[in-house]
Amino acid sequence: MNESVSESVIELRNVSKAYGANTVLRNVSLQVQAGEFLTLLGPSGCGKTTILRLLAGFEKADGGEIAIGGQDMRTLPPEKRHVNTVFQSYALFPHLTVFENVAFGPRLQRVGGDALREQVMDALRMVKLEELARRKPGQLSGGQQQRVAIARAVVNRPQVLLLDEPLSALDYKLRKAMQLELKQLQRRLGITFVFVTHDQEEALSMSDRVAVMNAGCIEQLGTPRQIYEAPENLFVARFVGEINNLHGRIVAAAPPRYDIRLHDRVINLKSKWTFAEGDRVNVLIRPEDLRIWREHEGSDEERAKLFPARVEEVVYKGSTVDLIIRLDHGDLLSTTQFFNEEDLALMNLDFQVGERVFVDWVHDWETILPHED
Amino acid sequence: MRLNRLPQYLYLVLVYGFLYLPILVLVVYSFNDSKYSLEWQGATWEWYQNLFDDPDLLQVALNSALIATLSASVATVIGTTTAVALHRYEFFGKTVLNALIFVLMMTPDIVMGIALLILFASLSLPLGFWTLLLAHVTFNIPFVVVTVLGRIGGFDRHLIEAARDLGATEFQVFHKILLPLLAPAVVAGWLLSFTLSMDDVMVSFFVTGPSFEILPLKIYSMVRLGVTPEINALCTIMLGVTLGMILIAQLLLREKS
Amino acid sequence: MRPREPFKWMAVGTIWFWLVAFALLPNLLVFVASFLQRGSDEFVAFAFTLGNYQRLLDPLYLGLLLDSFWLAAITTILCLLLGYPFAYLLTRMTPRWRPLLLLLVIIPFWTSSLVRTYAMVIVLKANGLLNQILLGLGLIDEPLELLYTEPAVILGMLYALLPFMILPLYATLEKLDHRLIEAARDLGAGQFTIFRRIIVPLTLPGIIAGSILTFLPGLGMFYVADLLGGAKALLVGNLIRDQFLSARDWPFGAAVSVMLTVLMGVLLAAYYLSSRRASRGVMP
Numbered sequence: 001m002n003e004s005v006s007e008s009v010i011e012l013r014n015v016s017k018a019y020g021a022n023t024v025l026r027n028v029s030l031q032v033q034a035g036e037f038l039t040l041l042g043p044s045g046c047g048k049t050t051i052l053r054l055l056a057g058f059e060k061a062d063g064g065e066i067a068i069g070g071q072d073m074r075t076l077p078p079e080k081r082h083v084n085t086v087f088q089s090y091a092l093f094p095h096l097t098v099f100e101n102v103a104f105g106p107r108l109q110r111v112g113g114d115a116l117r118e119q120v121m122d123a124l125r126m127v128k129l130e131e132l133a134r135r136k137p138g139q140l141s142g143g144q145q146q147r148v149a150i151a152r153a154v155v156n157r158p159q160v161l162l163l164d165e166p167l168s169a170l171d172y173k174l175r176k177a178m179q180l181e182l183k184q185l186q187r188r189l190g191i192t193f194v195f196v197t198h199d200q201e202e203a204l205s206m207s208d209r210v211a212v213m214n215a216g217c218i219e220q221l222g223t224p225r226q227i228y229e230a231p232e233n234l235f236v237a238r239f240v241g242e243i244n245n246l247h248g249r250i251v252a253a254a255p256p257r258y259d260i261r262l263h264d265r266v267i268n269l270k271s272k273w274t275f276a277e278g279d280r281v282n283v284l285i286r287p288e289d290l291r292i293w294r295e296h297e298g299s300d301e302e303r304a305k306l307f308p309a310r311v312e313e314v315v316y317k318g319s320t321v322d323l324i325i326r327l328d329h330g331d332l333l334s335t336t337q338f339f340n341e342e343d344l345a346l347m348n349l350d351f352q353v354g355e356r357v358f359v360d361w362v363h364d365w366e367t368i369l370p371h372e373d
Numbered sequence: 374m375r376l377n378r379l380p381q382y383l384y385l386v387l388v389y390g391f392l393y394l395p396i397l398v399l400v401v402y403s404f405n406d407s408k409y410s411l412e413w414q415g416a417t418w419e420w421y422q423n424l425f426d427d428p429d430l431l432q433v434a435l436n437s438a439l440i441a442t443l444s445a446s447v448a449t450v451i452g453t454t455t456a457v458a459l460h461r462y463e464f465f466g467k468t469v470l471n472a473l474i475f476v477l478m479m480t481p482d483i484v485m486g487i488a489l490l491i492l493f494a495s496l497s498l499p500l501g502f503w504t505l506l507l508a509h510v511t512f513n514i515p516f517v518v519v520t521v522l523g524r525i526g527g528f529d530r531h532l533i534e535a536a537r538d539l540g541a542t543e544f545q546v547f548h549k550i551l552l553p554l555l556a557p558a559v560v561a562g563w564l565l566s567f568t569l570s571m572d573d574v575m576v577s578f579f580v581t582g583p584s585f586e587i588l589p590l591k592i593y594s595m596v597r598l599g600v601t602p603e604i605n606a607l608c609t610i611m612l613g614v615t616l617g618m619i620l621i622a623q624l625l626l627r628e629k630s
Numbered sequence: 631m632r633p634r635e636p637f638k639w640m641a642v643g644t645i646w647f648w649l650v651a652f653a654l655l656p657n658l659l660v661f662v663a664s665f666l667q668r669g670s671d672e673f674v675a676f677a678f679t680l681g682n683y684q685r686l687l688d689p690l691y692l693g694l695l696l697d698s699f700w701l702a703a704i705t706t707i708l709c710l711l712l713g714y715p716f717a718y719l720l721t722r723m724t725p726r727w728r729p730l731l732l733l734l735v736i737i738p739f740w741t742s743s744l745v746r747t748y749a750m751v752i753v754l755k756a757n758g759l760l761n762q763i764l765l766g767l768g769l770i771d772e773p774l775e776l777l778y779t780e781p782a783v784i785l786g787m788l789y790a791l792l793p794f795m796i797l798p799l800y801a802t803l804e805k806l807d808h809r810l811i812e813a814a815r816d817l818g819a820g821q822f823t824i825f826r827r828i829i830v831p832l833t834l835p836g837i838i839a840g841s842i843l844t845f846l847p848g849l850g851m852f853y854v855a856d857l858l859g860g861a862k863a864l865l866v867g868n869l870i871r872d873q874f875l876s877a878r879d880w881p882f883g884a885a886v887s888v889m890l891t892v893l894m895g896v897l898l899a900a901y902y903l904s905s906r907r908a909s910r911g912v913m914p
Contacts, residue, residue, distance in 0.1 A: 058534050078537040085538045091531035095553045104549075105539035156539065381719050385731070388716050392738050392792065395749035398759050402752065451648060454641035462638045470645065477653050479842055479898060483850035483867045484887050487874055488656035491663055491884065494673060511652040514645070543637060565740065572742035574853055575867075579874065589744055593853060596748050600755065608745045619740045623733055 009034040009159060009192050010055065015064035017050055024050045026216040027064070032160070032194060037186050039195045041203040042213035043239070048196045052162045055194065056085045069159050079108075084153035085162040088169070090145045092137035098124070098148050099133040105156040123155035126185065143174045150182070154189060161186075163195045167202065179206055200240045204228060212236045229365075230272075234372050237284050244290070244333045246283040247371070250275045260368070263329040265307070271368035280371035289365045290335040292323065292351075293358040306358035309333070314351045321349045325357060333359065396612065403605035420606035430591070430607075437571055437588040440502070444509035445566035451510070452517025452566075453559050457551060459518070460525045461533065478515035482575030485512060490579040500582035508580040509570045516569060517562035520626070524558035557625035564622040568615050657891065664885035673880045682885035691869070698866045701780065702848030705787040709795035709844045710837065712788070717799035717836075721806070732800065739793035747854050750786045751777065754858070778860035786858040787848050794843040802836030802908075835905035842897045849890060866890065 010032035017025040024047045032038045040048035053059040054066060057078035066073040068083060084105070092101050102120045111119060124130045127147035137145055146166060153161055163182075167175045183206050186193045197203055203210050204224040211221045212235075220227060220236045231237035234245070252259035256270050260281060275281060293306060312332070313324035321337045337349050351357070406417035424430055458464070459471060477485075489511070493504045532554075536546045552559075574589045581587065588611070595604050664682055669675040685691055720731055738746065753759045754776040761773040776782055806829065814824045830837070852867035863869055866886060873883030 056534070056538055058537075078534070079540045079542055083538070085535065087529075087531040087535060089529050089531055091529050091535035093532065093536070093550060093554075104536070104541075108540040108545065152535075152539065381722075384715065385719055388712065388792075389734060391789070392734070395753045395789065396738075396741075396746065398752055399745075399749040451644055454637075455645040458638055458641035458645070462635070462642070464638070464642055466646070470642075470649070473649050473653065474645075476894075476898065477649070479846075479894060480653075481846040481850045481890055481894065483852070483870055484657075484660075484890050484894070487870060487883060487887050488660045489652065490874065491659045491880070492652070492656040495659060507652060511648070514648065543635065547637065568740050572740075572744070574742075574744045575850065578871070589742065592748070593744060596744070596751070596857060600748075600752060604748065605752075608748055611742055611745050615741050616737060619737055620733075623736060627729065 007034060008032060009036075009069055010194070011065070011067045012051070012054075013065040015051075015054065015061045015066060017047075017054065017059065017062050024216050025054075025061075028216070028218055029064075030211060030218060030221070032192055034192055035190050037183070037193045037195065037206060037208045039197060039203040039207035039210045040213055041197060041200060041210050041240070043198060046213040047216040048198075048213050049164055052085070052164050052194065052196050055160065056083055056162055057081050082156075082159040083162060084156050084158040084160075085164065086149045086153050086166045088165040090137075090149040090166075090169075092145055092148055092152070094137055096136075097133065098129065098135050098137065098140070101137065101148055102152045102155050104152065109156070119155055123151040126154070126188075127151045127181075142169055143178065146170065146178065150185070154185070154191065158191060160192045160194060163193060165197055166195075168197070168199070175202075182206065204240070212239060214239070229367075231284070231367055231369075234282060234284075234369060237367060237369070242287050242334060244285045244287065246285070246331060248281050248283050248368075250277055250279045250281060253277050258368070263307075263327075265305075267363070269366060269368060270364050273368065273370060275370070282369045282371055284367040284369065285333075285361050285365070287322065287334045287336040288338070289361045290333065291360055291362070292325075292335055292337060293360075295356050295358075298358070303358055306360045309357050309359050311351050311353055311355045311357055314353060321351065323351055323357075325359065327359070335359070399605055400609050400612065403602065403609040405602065408602060420602040421610075423603050424606055424610075433586045433591045434588055436502075436585060440505055440509055440587060441567045441570040444506055444513055444570045445563045447506075447510045448513030448517050448566045449559060449563045452514045452562060453521050453555065455514070456518045456521035456525060457547075457555075459522060474515045474518050477511075478519065482512075482573070486576040486579035489576065493580060499584070500580060501585040502581075505577060505581040505585060505587070508576050509573065512573070512576055513566035513569055516565050517559075520562040520565060521555055521558045524555055524626075528554065561622040561625040564618040564625075568618045571614065572611070660884045660887055660891075663881050664888045666881045668879050668881055673878070679881075682882045685882060686885065686889065694863065694869060695866060698849055698864065698869075701784060701787070701864065702845050704784055705791060705848045706795075706841050706845045708784070708788050709792050710841065713792060713795040713799055713840065714837075717796050717803050720796075720800055721803045735793050735796050735800070739797055743790040743851065744853055746790055747786050747857050750782075750789050751857050754782055754785070777858060780859065780864070783855055783859040783864060786854045787844075787851060790851065790854060791844040791847060794847070795840040798839035798843065799833065799836045802833040802839075806832055832908055835901060835908050838897065838901040838904050842894070842901060845897070846890065846894055849893075 008031040010030070012028055012030040014027045014029055015025055016023070016027055024045075028047070028051065030051070040051060042048050050059065054061050055068065055073070057073065057076060057080075061074070068081065073081065093104065096104070099120055102123050103116055106116050106119050121130055121133070124133055127150055129144060129147050129151065132140065132144065137148065140148065146169075149166070166182075167178050170178060179202060182193075182195075195203075195206065204227070207224055209222060210224055210227050212219045212227060214235050220232045222230075227236060227240050231240065231243075237243045237245075246262055248260040248262045250258050251261045251266055253275055255274055256272060257268055258271060258275055258281075259266050259268050260283065262283060269283070271281075293303065298306075307327050307329075309325040309327045311323055312326050315322040315324075319339060321339075323335045323337065325333050325335060327333065339349060401413075403420055404416045404418075405414055406419065407414035455470075455474070459467065485508075489504070489508045490500075493500060498504055532550060533546055536550045541549060572589060574593055577587055577590055578593075581590070588607075592604065592607060592611075595601070595607075663674055665678055665680070666674040667677045667679050667681070686695065720728065720735075723731055751758075755761075756773045756775070756777070758776070760776060761770075764770045765773065810828055810832070811824055814828050819827065849865060850867035850870075852865055852871050855862075855864040855868050863872060866889075870883045870886050870890075873879045873886070877883075
C-alpha cells in the first residue's frame with residue numbers, strides 16, 4: 001500500500017470528551033488510512049473505547065471534528081453511519097437465530113429474498129458458521145458467538161469496522177487463532193479496522209499501525225516495529241513489552257552521537273534526540289537485547305567493558321530463561337536468554353542464583369530518551 | 374453448616390402446611406354438601422351454582438374484572454415505558470424517580486388509600502369507576518416497572534447500541550429488539566397487576582363508592598356477617614384466578630435463563 | 631443527548647406526571663390536612679392547628695397506638711423467627727426443587743390477604759377445624775374461644791404476612807457467598823459466630839426489607855382485626871379508617887397517616903443504609 005496516495009478514511013481533529021469532571025480525551029487527533037488495520041492500545045480508562053464509541057456515534061464529542069469518509073459525523077446518529085461495531089460482549093440478539101442476527105442489518109437496508117440469503121450465508125461462510133445458522137446465540141460457544149458478531153458486522157460492508165476488545169473473553173489458544181483469522185479477514189475484505197485492546201502482544205501482532213494511548217492522549221502512533229523498537233517516551237517504552245531503564249548523563253555531545261556516563265563507565269551511543277552536555281537521559285534496553293557473560297566466558301580485556309552483576313532470580317519459561325540480575329551499582333535488570341539450538345552444547349543456560357555474571361548489549365539497539373520519571 | 378436433613382425437611386413441611394392448610398380447608402368446604410356442618414357430607418356444586426344465579430354478584434365480578442383489565446393495561450404501558458426509560462436514558466431526576474417508585478411500592482395500602490381519597494375529595498370527583506381505576510393504576514405501576522426492569526437488567530447493555538449500529542432507528546430498536554425480549558416480563562407484569570387489582574381491599578375501600586362495587590369489597594362485607602358456603606365458593610374462585618395468573622407469570626419470568 | 635428522542639420524553643413525562651398527580655400531591659394534601667381542623671359541613675375547616683398531633687398523645691389513642699405497635703412488632707418478630715430459617719433452608723435445597731419450593735411461597739404472596747384471612751376464620755371459629763382437631767385428640771373438652779382474641783389477630787397477621795418476610799430474606803440469602811462462610815470456618819469461627827458476624831450483617835437489608843413489608847401492613851390491615859379480632863378497634867389501620875368513615879374526622883385520620891408515613895421513611899432510610907453497607911465490601 002502506498003501511503004502517500006491512500007486517503008484517510010477516518011479523521012479526528014482535536015477531539016475532546018469529558019464525563020462530568022472526568023476528562024477522557026484531550027485534543028486527540030488521528031488519521032486512519034483506508035484499508036488499514038489500526039489498533040488503539042492502552043491501559044483501561046485511557047480513552048481508547050471512547051474513541052470507538054465516538055466513531056460509532058454512541059457518544060458525542062465535546063469539541064473537535066470527526067469525519068468518516070470525508071463526511072462530518074457530528075450530527076449523524078449511529079444508524080446512519082457506514083460503520084459497524086463488534087462489541088466486547090458480542091451483544092448478539094438472544095431472541096434471534098444466528099441467521100437472523102446476521103440478517104438484521106441487511107434487512108434494515110431493505111435487502112430481501114435470495115439476495116439476503118446469499119449475503120448472510122456468505123458472511124457466515126466467511127466465519128465458518130454456515131452450519132449453525134439456525135441456532136440461537138445461547139447455544140453457541142464463546143468463540144462461535146464471537147464469529148457471529150463479526151459476521152453480523154461485516155455483512156453490511158461497512159467503510160470501517162470497529163472492534164472493542166473482541167477477543168478478551170476468549171481463552172488463550174482461541175484468542176491466538178482468532179487473531180490470525182481476523183487479520184486474514186481484514187486483508188481479504190479490505191475494510192478499515194479500528195481495533196481496541198489492552199493486550200500489547202495482540203496489538204503488535206495484528207496491526208498495520210498502533211496508537212498507544214494514555215490518560216486521554218495518544219502517546220505514540222506508528223508501526224508495531226516503531227512502537228516496540230523506538231518508543232518515543234517512557235510510557236510507551238514501559239507499556240509495550242518489558243524494558244530496562246538505566247539513568248545516565250551526557251558528558252559529550254556530538255549529535256547524533258553522545259558520550260553517556262552510566263555509573264562508572266562512559267559509552268558512546270546514538271540518539272535521534274538532541275541533548276546538551278550535562279543532560280540527564282534514560283537508556284532503555286529490552287531484556288532480550290541484553291547479553292549475559294558468565295565468569296569463564298571472554299577475556300579479561302573484554303570483560304573490563306562489561307557491567308558486573310549477580311543473578312538474583314532464575315525463571316525458566318520453556319523457550320527462554322529469564323534472569324533478574326542486580327548490577328554491582330545496585331540497578332535491577334531483567335534479561336531474556338533464548339535457547340539457541342546451535343550453541344546448545346556450548347551455551348548452558350543453567351544459571352544459579354547468586355552467580356556472578358557480566359552484562360552488556362548490542363550498542364545502538366537501545367533507546368535513549370530525555371530523563372523523565 | 375451441615376445439620377441433619379430430616380428436621381430441616383420437617384420444618385419446611387410444617388411451614389408449608391401452615392401456609393396452605395387453611396386455604397385447602399376453604400377449598401374443600403366450598404364443595405361440602407352441608408350448609409352448617411363441618412363434617413364432610415359429599416361433594417356439591419350447589420354453592421357455585423348459587424353464585425352464578427346471583428345477577429348482582431355477577432355484575433360486581435364483572436366490575437372487578439373490568440377494573441383489573443383496564444388498570445393492568447394502563448399500568449403495563451406506563452410501567453414498561455418507564456422501565457425502558459430508566460434503563461436506557463440519563464435524565465434529570467432519574468435517581469429521584471427510581472426512589473419514588475420504590476417508596477410507592479413500599480407505601481402501606483392504608484396510607485395510599487386515604488391519600489387518594491383526600492385527593493379525589495378535594496377535586497370533588499365522585500367516588501366510583503374512575504377514581505378506582507386511577508388508584509389501581511397507581512399501585513400497579515411500580516410492580517410493572519420492577520418486573521420489566523428485572524428483565525432488562527439481565528440484558529447485555531450493548532444490545533441496543535448493536536441494533537443502532539446495524540442501522541435500526543429508535544422505533545425499530547423498540548419493536549425489533551426491546552419488545553420481543555421484554556415480552557415475557559411485560560405480560561408477567563400485566564398478570565401480576567391484574568391479580569393485585571383483583572385482590573385489593575385496602576385502597577379500594579377508600580376510593581370507590583356504592584355506585585361501583587367490586588368483588589373484594591363485596592366479599593369483605595359478606596365475610597363480616599359470617600361464614601357461608603357461598604363465600605367459600607367465591608373465595609375459591611378468586612384463589613383459582615390468582616393461581617392461574619401467578620403460574621403463567623412465573624413461567625414467563627423463568628423462561629429467560 | 632441525541633436531538634430526537636420523542637420516546638424518552640413521552641415516557642419520562644408520563645411517569646412523572648402520574649407520580650406527581652397520584653403519589654406526591656395526595657400525600658402533600660394529607661400532610662396539609664393533618665394541620666387543619668375538623669369541619670362541620672366540609673370534611674376539613676381551613677384553620678391551622680397542631681391539635682391532631684396532640685391527640686395522638688391522648689391516653690385513649692396512645693394506648694391504641696402502643697397496642698397496635700405491639701401487635702405489629704410481635705407479628706414481625708414471629709415472621710422473622712419463622713421465616714429466616716425457612717428462607718435459609720430454601721436456599722440450601724437442591725437447584726432442581728428450589729424453583730418449585732419458591733413458587734409455593736410466591737403463590738400466597740400474591741394471593742388475596744382477605745381470602746387468606748377468611749380461611750383463617752374458618753380454621754379458628756368455634757366449630758372450626760382447629761377446635762375439632764383439639765377435641766378429637768381429647769386435649770380439650772369444649773371448644774376454645776379462639777376467634778376475636780389478640781392471639782387470633784396475631785396469628786392472622788402472621789399468616790397473611792409471612793410470605794412478605796420470606797421472599798426478601800430469600801433474595802438476600804440467595805446472594806450470600808458461601809465461600810465467606812467457609813472462609814470464616816477456616817479462620818476458626820463457630821456456627822454462632824458465623825451466623826452473628828457474617829450471615830446476619832450481610833443479610834441485614836433483607837431482614838429490614840422483610841420487616842418493613844410485615845411491620846407497616848401489620849399496623850394497617852384493618853380487615854384482619856375486623857375478622858379475627860372482633861368489633862374492637864385494635865390497629866392503627868382501624869383508627870384511621872374509622873376517622874374517615876364513621877367519626878368523620880379527616881384531619882385526625884390524616885395525622886395518624888402522616889405518622890405511618892414518617893415511620894416508613896425511617897425504616898426505608900435504615901434499609902438504604904444497611905444495603906449500602908452490605909454492598910460496599912469487596913466486589914468479586
